Amino acid sequence: MTSIIASGNETPRFPSVSAGVHKARCIKVIDLGTQKNDYQGQVSWKRTVLIIWETPEELDGEGKPMTISKFYNLSLHEKSKLSQDLVSWRGRPFTETEIKSFDISKLAGVACMLNVIEKNGKSVISSVMPLAKNDKVVEQVLPTVIFSLQDFQNGKKETFNQLSEGIRNMILRSRELQDMNQDLGDGNNGSDLNVGDEAIPF
Numbered sequence: 001m002t003s004i005i006a007s008g009n010e011t012p013r014f015p016s017v018s019a020g021v022h023k024a025r026c027i028k029v030i031d032l033g034t035q036k037n038d039y040q041g042q043v044s045w046k047r048t049v050l051i052i053w054e055t056p057e058e059l060d061g062e063g064k065p066m067t068i069s070k071f072y073n074l075s076l077h078e079k080s081k082l083s084q085d086l087v088s089w090r091g092r093p094f095t096e097t098e099i100k101s102f103d104i105s106k107l108a109g110v111a112c113m114l115n116v117i118e119k120n121g122k123s124v125i126s127s128v129m130p131l132a133k134n135d136k137v138v139e140q141v142l143p144t145v146i147f148s149l150q151d152f153q154n155g156k157k158e159t160f161n162q163l164s165e166g167i168r169n170m171i172l173r174s175r176e177l178q179d180m181n182q183d184l185g186d187g188n189n190g191s192d193l194n195v196g197d198e199a200i201p202f
Contacts, residue, residue, distance in 0.1 A: 016123040017058050017068045017116050023137045024114045026107045027067070028052035028145040030167060031074075033174025045175055047074040049082075050167065051107065052145075053114060053125075056138045065141050068116065070125045076102060085128040105146045111137040149176060 030050040037044050049072050054065035072082040076099050086104075087093050089112050094102065113129040131137065147159045149171065160168060171177065 015060050015066060017055050017066050017114075019116050019118045019123065021129075022055045022114050022116060023057060023111065023131070023135075024053040024055045024068075025111045025137055025140050026051060026109065027054050027140065027142050028069075028147075029105050029108050030145065030147045030163065030171075031149040032071075032167075032170055033149045033176045035170070035174060048072065049074050049104065051104075053112070054140065054142045055114070056141065067142070068114065068123060068125060074104075085125075089128040089130055091130045105148070108144050108146055109140065147171075149174065153177075 028051070030052070032048040032050055034045045035048040037046055050069055051072065052067050052069040054067050056065045058066040060066050070081075070085075072085075073080055074082065076083045076086075076094060078084075082104075083094070086107075089110075111131055113131060114125050115127040115129065116123050117126045118124075145159060145162060147163065152160050152171070153176065160171070163171070
C-alpha cells in the first residue's frame with residue numbers, strides 16, 4: 001500500500017534570517033492600499049504598507065542577501081508600530097511638520113540595524129535601530145522597488161509587474177481596487193536633516 005506520511009520536522013522551504021541583530025538596508029517600500037482586517041469577528045479597513053530589507057551578512061543558497069519584511073499600518077500616530085520603528089531608526093521623534101506628511105518612500109536605500117527574533121517558528125523584526133556611529137553597510141545588492149498605489153491607478157503598471165504574485169494579489173484585494181476592472185498589462189490580467197553632528201538617515 002502506498003503511504004503518504006505527514007511530519008512536523010520539515011525543513012523550511014525558504015531560508016530565513018536568523019535571530020539576532022543584523023546590519024540591513026531597506027530595499028522595498030510597497031503601498032498595499034486599504035486592506036481588510038478581520039479580528040475576532042471585528043472587521044476594519046486600514047491603509048497598509050510592506051517594508052522589505054536585505055541583510056548582506058545573511059546569504060541564501062545563491063550567495064545573495066536574504067530579505068525580511070514587516071507589515072505596517074500607514075500611520076504616524078505615536079502608538080503605531082510604524083511611528084515607533086521609524087523614531088527608533090532615526091534616533092529622534094518626528095517634528096510636527098514631518099508628522100503631517102512624511103514620505104516613507106525615502107526609506108529605500110537607508111541602512112539600519114534589525115533586531116530579529118523567532119516567534120511561532122518564524123523570523124520577525126522586533127525593532128529597527130540606527131547604525132552605530134561610523135559603522136557602514138556594504139553596497140546594496142538587490143534592486144530597489146517603490147510601489148505607489150496611486151501611480152498604479154494612474155496607469156503606471158511597470159513596478160506592479162515586478163512584484164511577486166502574492167503581493168500583487170494582496171494589492172488587488174485592496175478596497176481601492178476591489179471594484180475596478182484593472183488592465184494589469186504584461187500578461188498579468190485575471191533632503192537629510194542634522195541634529196548637532198549626527199545625520200538623520202531620513
